[in-house]
Amino acid sequence: MYTGPSCSICALPLSSEHARACRSCVQDPPHFSKVLSFGLYDGVLAEAIHHLKFHGRKRLSVPLGTMMLALDIPRADGIVPVPLTRASLIKRGFNQSLLIxxxxxxxxxxxxxxxxxxxxxxxxxxxxxSATERRTNLRGAFGVHDDIRGQQLLLVDDVMTTGATVRECxxxxxxxxxREVIVLTLARAGEP
Ligand SMILES: [Zn+2]
Known part of the structure; x- marks a missing residue:
């Protein structure tokens, strides 16, 4: 579990103990209130996620999801996985964020x-x-089916890199x- 300095909003690892938030969260505050991340996208954790996602080791979602219970996850009205398109879902056969x-x-x-x-x-x-291209790429790509008014939701993504996906979601x-969205992610990667 990563416990070094990080942005208090998006959990980006920071080099300084003194900064509270990263530049991106200060300049362009996201719609989520915070990110709870289990670890860094590195070593064994990165390997396990890779096996889950690209080699279809679906059973890995159990230990990986269980590990996330070590985070201080608040009570919420619902837990929402980052979705794939129908075509991507059919191609991969499963949504790793949903499994977790x-x-x-x-x-x-x-x-x-x-x-x-x-x-x-x-x-x-x-x-x-680029960071800007990533946001443009995703703009308007997601939609909501349900009545979620007034709800506090947990949004789950397996890996968070620039955060463009969870920002848009x-x-x-x-x-x-x-009312509030809190992001849960297994692994936080730094800016590429
Ligand atoms: Zn940040």
Whole structure:
């Protein structure tokens, strides 16, 4: 578990003990209130996530989801996985964020809201795009199905890199009336 200095909002590892928030959160505050991250995208954790995602080792979602219970996860009205498009879901066969969210939901007794948020269109792979391009790429890509007005929601993503995906998801949820969105992620990668 990473316990070094990090941004108090997006959990980006910081080099200084003194900074409270990173530049990106100060200049362009996200719609989520904070990010709870288990570790850094590195070593064994990165390997386990890779095996889950790209080699279909779905059972790894159980230990990985269970590990996240070590975080101080608040009570919430629902737990929402970052969605894939229907086409991507069919291609991969599963949504790793949903598998992890399911473990947390079951262990903490929080309703799993797997259909609340959906991805409306395919977007370019985020790898290789600049921070600005990443945000443009995702703009308007998500939609909300449910009535989530006034709810406090936990948004689950397996890995968080620049945060463009969870930023866009949180924006969509808050604009649809969610009272608060807290992001849960297994691994936080630094800015590429
Ligand atoms: Zn930040």
């Amino acid at each position: 969210a399911r473990v947390i939901a079951r262990e903490l007794g929080i309703p799993l809201r797997m259909d609340s948020l959906h991805k409306k269109r395919e977007t370019l792979p985020q790898v290789g795009l 949180a924006k969509t949820l808050v604009r649809s009336g969610a």
